[in-house]
Amino acid sequence: MKLFRQLSRGLSLFFLGIAVIIGAAQAETVTPHRGGTLTLILPSEPSALVAIATVAQPVIAVSAKVTEGLLTYDYNLNPLAQLATSWEISPDGLQYTFHLRKGVKWTDGKPFTSADVAFSINLLKKTHPRAKATFANVESIATPDPLTAVFKLSNPAPYLIRAFAAGETPIVPEHIYANTDPLKNENNNHPIGTGPYVFEKWVRGSYIIYKRNPNYWDQPKPYIDQLIVKFSTDPVVRSLDLQTGQADLGYRTPVALSELKTLQKKPDLVFGYQGYNYNYSVASIYFNLDDKVFKDIRVRQAIAHAINRAALLKVVYFGYATPTESPIAPGLKAFHSATPSPYQYDLAAANKLLDEAGYKKGSDGVRLRVTLDYNTFDDTFQRNAEFVRSALSRIGIAVTLRSQDISTYAERVFTHRDFQFSIDQYANLYDPTAGVQRLYWSKNYRPGVPWTNISHYINPQVDKVLEAAQTENDAQKRIADFKQFQDIVQHDVPDIPLASPQFITIANKRVHDSSPTADGIEGNLSTVWVDPKP
Missing domain, CATH: 3.40.190.10 (Periplasmic binding protein-like II)
Structure with missing residues (x-):
């Protein structure tokens, strides 16, 4: 590990x-x-109390207090028992067998069984922003008896054993959710x-x-x-x-x-x-690639050239972060690429690109006006937004900031797609397939489902590389896949990674x-x- x-x-x-x-x-x-x-204090109110359809931090913060997972993990991400007491993985990586804890009951008195496990995973694949990728290779879940759940995979998933923490993969009661709209179920x-x-x-x-x-x-x-x-x-x-x-x-x-x-x-x-070992995070600027301004890669490149990460680390994070130019957090050491972005801090290059894109400075020095959204869960979101506004003013881009609570932000960005670009922060989790792929995999563009492919980024080569890494059991080949992915994404700039907070x-x-x-x-x-x- x-x-x-x-x-x-x-x-x-x-x-x-x-x-x-x-x-x-x-x-x-x-x-x-x-x-x-x-008494636990949070910086934002959760939108729900069960994390079946969101990866918003306030929801994850409360969900596991009632709704547990099959496993938990030590600091080195070695699995520990929770609702499952033991487990086996077949040598070919195509079968995971979980033996469940005896005598566990739901708080309404009903028994917890393997049927709840199978139901929950199938539900999460439909509703959870990350589960579609995480469990993409899970073809079926057999329940030969009430205390055994057998996951059968179409291809190996080398990261899967680390996916069963309560906040990430909550196990919910089938008898409460079956034959209901899970997103409107009162249990949430x-x-x-x-x-x-x-x-x-x-x-x-x-x-x-x-x-x-x-x-x-x-x-x-x-x-x-x-x-x-x-x-x-x-x-x-x-x-x-x-x-x-x-x-x-x-x-x-x-x-x-x-x-x-x-x-x-x-x-x-x-x-x-x-x-915090389970959720290394990266704060980034995310572009709406369907927006008429930001669909032009020259504009995105110009903005990348305008960001001074060394200054951002001091002004926004007071040193309590690691700057990153890659979408994979430095905490995931083996996968993180230290290759610099091709768009280093260079205001002259930024101005040249905007000129080429047809955005000339007006008499007031402004080339174009845009709106930057951010939510309010983390105080650094606003400080990042203010830093970006100041940075872009130096190249003639006037930025209006727009804040909102998490629910309003999620609806605006992921349902209505009513935004130009945003400041957000996503957990990489225990593996890039689980935490990073969702943001760049074209098949994970799902309007209405929060925290998915926010930019509407589509690159068939990236899809191919990410899907290869999903099933690659050779650790070195998998690392090479993710390094290639980072190189492509850094060139395409669907977003601009800023920092990984401490x-x-x-x-x-x-x-x-x-x-x-x-x-x-x-x-x-x-x-x-x-x-x-x-």
Whole structure:
């Protein structure tokens, strides 16, 4: 699993002296305290509570608390048991057999069986933005008995064993979803699951309450009695809540990056970097290739020439990120290409390209006016957008920024296609086939399905290379496929990768064992416990 070891960012000066690592808490020998309430704070409200049709971060953050997966993973992405207790892969890679946990029940009392597994995977292939690619080679799922699920593949899928985390591949109850419209099913907002928590209520615009599942299969977990999930789009509010104890836990760097050094001096707060191994991400500028302005590659090339990533790293991320010119995150070391973009920072080249494209400067110095969209889940989206607006003003492109909540953004961009270009950030996950292919594979252009091929990028050669990597069992050949893919995409510029952020968890010192697995806070939080409040 050397390919998937945790990324070392080279930012040690920023983190020097931080002794407490939340992700290491699983090594504690202290007996967990039972009882109490944990409050998790998010920067945006989820649009649903089950991640069957979205990869939006707020949804993934809450989904696994009720709706579990077959497996979870250690920090090196080695599989660990969850709803499956053991598994075998045939030597030819064409059959995966999962043996399921006995005695597990849904929170409505119905038994969990292999039929739920088969139903869930087939459902996700239709509704989930990434599952169509992830499970493309899964031809059928046999259920010879209630505790055995056998995946039969048409071709090998060397990444597949790492695809079964709860947030990525949730297992849902067939008896709730069968013969319904899954996207409108009430379970998405009032979930029934197998997880450590039972959904209690959702006060829209404010918070969600989960209670301890007294019948959870992994007793004596969970240790806390209640999990509250709050949301605030204001980083100042999130910071104050964490400092005053109104919130106990925040992940994916829940405060303004400019505040981190000050907060690291607070004695009641601890900072952690584990639990992000499953979702290395890349923030990028994405073009709508159907737009009359951005269908011209010269305009996209000009914009690429106008972006100074070294400046962006300082201004937007305060150094807490790794700049990247490739769509595959540096964290996926074996697959990431360090080949520079053919469009390096060069304002003269940018101006020349815009002249050639017919966009001459007017008397006001403006060549053209465009609108840049961004959503509000992550504070860096707005800062990236502001940086891009400033950068493009230097080459005569006037940019109007347009922000919206995640649901509105997703509908505008993926359903109505009513955008010119956008700032967004996508998880590469544990493998490029799962996290990257969806954005560039022409067969994954699915209007109405969020977080798919946002640019409407079509390149038959890219399709061929990505599909080859999907089934290639030879590790070196697969790496070569992805390097070729990156070279082509960097030339075509359907998007402009900017940076891969360093995510940080902030917690009150009374919080323990919050991130024992690769998906961290996005896991089921069954192990977390809190010291009693004084």
